[in-house]
Amino acid sequence: MNGGVSLSGSEEELKIYFTDFDGKFKARLGRVVATSETSSEEFGTSSPYTCRVLAEYDRELMRLIDSGMLLAVRNFKTKEAGKNRYTLMEILRFWPEHFGLRGLKDYQYYPLQFEVIEQSVGDWETSDKSTMIIQISAIPINYDLVTGENHVFGYERGFSYPVVGERVYILNKEMIKDMYNRKVLEKMGFSSEETSSNPWKDPRLGTIKMFEASAENIPIYVDYDSLVRYHFGIFAFTGGGKSNMLSNILRRLLIHTPDTKVVIFDISCEYPFLLMDLFADKRIPSKIILEHKAGNAREFYNSIVKPKLFEDDPRVIKGMEKIFSQNKVTHYVQELMRIPTFREFLDSIALLKSENQNRLNYVEALNEVEILTAKYMIEKGYIETDEIDREFVNKLVAAAPSIVTSYKIHEKSGLYGWFETRQRMTRYFLETEIDTSGGLTTEDIQELVEGETRLISITISDPPTIKQIVIDLTQNILAQRKREFKVKPYILFVWDEAQEFVANPANVSGIDRQCSTEVERLLRQGRKYGLGGCIATQRIAHLNTSALQQLHTYFVSTLPRPYDRGLISNTFMIDKNILEKTLEFTPGDWLLSSYIATGLANVPIYIRADNAEEEIEKFLEKV
Ligand SMILES: Nc1ncnc2c1ncn2[C@@H]1O[C@H](COP(=O)(O)OP(=O)(O)O)[C@@H](O)[C@H]1O
Ligand SMILES: [Mg+2]
Numbered sequence: 001m002n003g004g005v006s007l008s009g010s011e012e013e014l015k016i017y018f019t020d021f022d023g024k025f026k027a028r029l030g031r032v033v034a035t036s037e038t039s040s041e042e043f044g045t046s047s048p049y050t051c052r053v054l055a056e057y058d059r060e061l062m063r064l065i066d067s068g069m070l071l072a073v074r075n076f077k078t079k080e081a082g083k084n085r086y087t088l089m090e091i092l093r094f095w096p097e098h099f100g101l102r103g104l105k106d107y108q109y110y111p112l113q114f115e116v117i118e119q120s121v122g123d124w125e126t127s128d129k130s131t132m133i134i135q136i137s138a139i140p141i142n143y144d145l146v147t148g149e150n151h152v153f154g155y156e157r158g159f160s161y162p163v164v165g166e167r168v169y170i171l172n173k174e175m176i177k178d179m180y181n182r183k184v185l186e187k188m189g190f191s192s193e194e195t196s197s198n199p200w201k202d203p204r205l206g207t208i209k210m211f212e213a214s215a216e217n218i219p220i221y222v223d224y225d226s227l228v229r230y231h232f233g234i235f236a237f238t239g240g241g242k243s244n245m246l247s248n249i250l251r252r253l254l255i256h257t258p259d260t261k262v263v264i265f266d267i268s269c270e271y272p273f274l275l276m277d278l279f280a281d282k283r284i285p286s287k288i289i290l291e292h293k294a295g296n297a298r299e300f301y302n303s304i305v306k307p308k309l310f311e312d313d314p315r316v317i318k319g320m321e322k323i324f325s326q327n328k329v330t331h332y333v334q335e336l337m338r339i340p341t342f343r344e345f346l347d348s349i350a351l352l353k354s355e356n357q358n359r360l361n362y363v364e365a366l367n368e369v370e371i372l373t374a375k376y377m378i379e380k381g382y383i384e385t386d387e388i389d390r391e392f393v394n395k396l397v398a399a400a401p402s403i404v405t406s407y408k409i410h411e412k413s414g415l416y417g418w419f420e421t422r423q424r425m426t427r428y429f430l431e432t433e434i435d436t437s438g439g440l441t442t443e444d445i446q447e448l449v450e451g452e453t454r455l456i457s458i459t460i461s462d463p464p465t466i467k468q469i470v471i472d473l474t475q476n477i478l479a480q481r482k483r484e485f486k487v488k489p490y491i492l493f494v495w496d497e498a499q500e501f502v503a504n505p506a507n508v509s510g511i512d513r514q515c516s517t518e519v520e521r522l523l524r525q526g527r528k529y530g531l532g533g534c535i536a537t538q539r540i541a542h543l544n545t546s547a548l549q550q551l552h553t554y555f556v557s558t559l560p561r562p563y564d565r566g567l568i569s570n571t572f573m574i575d576k577n578i579l580e581k582t583l584e585f586t587p588g589d590w591l592l593s594s595y596i597a598t599g600l601a602n603v604p605i606y607i608r609a610d611n612a613e614e615e616i617e618k619f620l621e622k623v
Contacts, residue, residue, distance in 0.1 A: 017072070017169070021170075025064075025170055028167055032049050032164055035048055044567075044574075045570055046576050047142075051139065051162065052135065052136070054135060054136075055094075055133070058127055058134075059125060059126075067091045069090070069091045069211075070091075070175075071090075072171060074163055075161055075162045076161050082148055082149045085146050087140055089141065089162070091138050095134070097134070140162075143155045143156065176210065180220060180598055182599060183223075184597075195217055195218075195219040197614065203252050204219035205592075207219055207220060220592070222594065227597040232554065233537075233548065234534065234535070234536035235538075244609070245590065246536055251615065262494065264455075265496070265501065266459040267463065272457060273307070276316075276323070279455070279457075285453045286457075287448055289457065290330070300324050315620040319619065331438070332458070341387055345388055349370055356415055376395060393422070396422050397422045400422050411509065420509075442468075442469055445469070470501055471518045478522060481529035482529065488530055495519065498537040501515050502520070502535060502548075505517055516547070520547040523547050549571060554592075555590045556574075557589060558583055558585045559579075560583070590606070
């Protein structure tokens with residue numbers, strides 16, 4: 001390489017697009033290698049080729065370069081005069097190489113090996129370009145940068161092949177900012193000279209990780225309307241920062257959109273803490289719905305989960321008091337249902353029989369239920385138009401397991417689920433036995449959603465109860481929106497610990513299956529009616545694939561299992577090598593990719609999310 005490689009003279013204008021880190025980055029495309037296998041069911045997709053870039057060694061450069069940065073190399077499509085086309089590539093990794101060390105062989109005399117290694121240490125600190133080099137591997141992102149006269153430029157989607165031997169440029173901060181954020185900010189109508197992690201001042205999610213070393217924070221924005229309406233997913237192992245990220249997003253969504261509503265299915269009971277500042281805020285109408293009635297702030301405090309760091313923090317209960325005193329805490333009550341008659345019950349058995357007519361043993365099992373019912377009616381002198389009673393339900397519940405076993409009803413069948421859930425029939429009799437005052441039924445929750453309330457956390461850890469609410473609420477709200485032809489305000493449904501709600505329907509039965517199907521339906525149909533969904537989970541291997549395919553934006557952090565990464569790679573078309581990088585992440589680091597909510601469709605970017613606990617801390621300082 002010679003001196004002509006730096007950005008200078010007539011190439012001054014390249015500075016508009018690229019950075020060479022004050023002359024430190026001088027590189028050329030060394031090799032383009034076709035990928036032998038571009039897609040595998042198990043391990044994911046990869047781009048059609050990978051590139052090897054050689055850069056002159058510079059000690060500083062090792063600090064400044066970062067994976068995720070975008071490189072540009074002129075490509076074969078460059079034709080028109082005055083225009084240049086560059087293939088854009090993303091840096092996967094980079095490493096320094098020492099010429100002397102390459103010559104080292106295992107069979108060589110050990111003292112000699114040591115000698116050479118020891119001598120090389122000092123070299124790294126120099127800028128000796130004849131013995132050292134920086135190697136970079138990168139993959140195409142399927143966009144060209146097209147530049148014309150008067151600094152007009154744009155991005156064009158499509159496959160192109162870079163010219164081997166050509167100079168390699170790094171897209172500069174301004175270009176990255178513009179690429180990811182300009183369109184989003186224009187749509188949101190937000191602009192600011194300075195960026196801030198304070199959610200009230202800045203709708204950003206965090207910062208872009210590249211150029212961190214040059215001590216500049218480039219904020220990253222997403223278009224909240226598209227994020228909500230086209231659904232999003234958050235995937236990371238436990239402790240990877242999912243709930244933190246989610247509360248981060250929800251906080252900004254509520255502050256920076258005028259009327260979007262949020263309904264959280266909070267099975268791990270974390271969100272009253274994680275969004276405490278918003279719940280305590282008088283300007284934001286909100287409700288927390290617990291499983292049981294909390295008589296005072298202390299009981300409320302006891303029924304929610306706090307992170308370890310805050311467990312003995314006396315300020316937390318004060319924060320909870322602030323929420324409780326605004327009447328924002330309530331509890332769930334099951335709908336009071338009309339008690340069915342024996343005839344209605346027998347009709348439902350007849351229906352089950354016809355649904356299972358191909359399996360004789362199932363029909364016989366249901367015959368047993370009919371016999372049990374008939375015997376009971378005779379014994380008590382009931383007729384068909386009489387209502388069933390609690391004792392009858394108890395008898396049915398007691399008989400269910402032995403019927404299931406003796407007729408070999410398969411664990412994954414719908415009928416198995418039916419027998420399993422007969423206990424639910426006792427809810428017909430709750431009416432007279434529990435105090436329902438002050439609580440909310442599913443119908444009441446629906447009214448809240450349709451009213452002024454913007455933030456609702458259904459903080460219930462009992463799986464069957466919260467799943468039933470998911471089923472009823474999503475069904476009702478979807479039906480309501482269809483009747484009204486309404487799209488606004490947008491409503492976002494959030495399923496954290498989503499493996500509980502969207503299991504692969506082939507693997508589960510009963511209420512789990514129904515819940516998964518309803519969530520899938522909401523994701524499929526909701527878009528048309530302004531109903532969005534968010535799915536956050538630590539394992540995606542056993543989830544409902546059709547539901548996952550509805551997500552248009554994803555945040556991915558460390559997923560230790562290769563199978564999970566493969567599935568993400570295949571489902572969302574992210575290069576598997578880019579996903580490998582997530583193994584090096586710490587909590588708060590995310591790979592963000594979106595078809596719709598970021599500036600450039602489906603170009604993955606590494607970001608650093610703002611820490612939601614900082615907001616909690618700020619709130620607690622003032623409480
Ligand atoms: N953006 C972030 N910045 C700094 N620390 C974070 C960030 N996100 C998460 N963490 C840390 O990781 C811990 C686990 O986060 P959490 O959201 O509960 O993970 P998950 O829901 O994936 O299990 C948090 O308590 C916090 O200390
Ligand atoms: Mg969590």
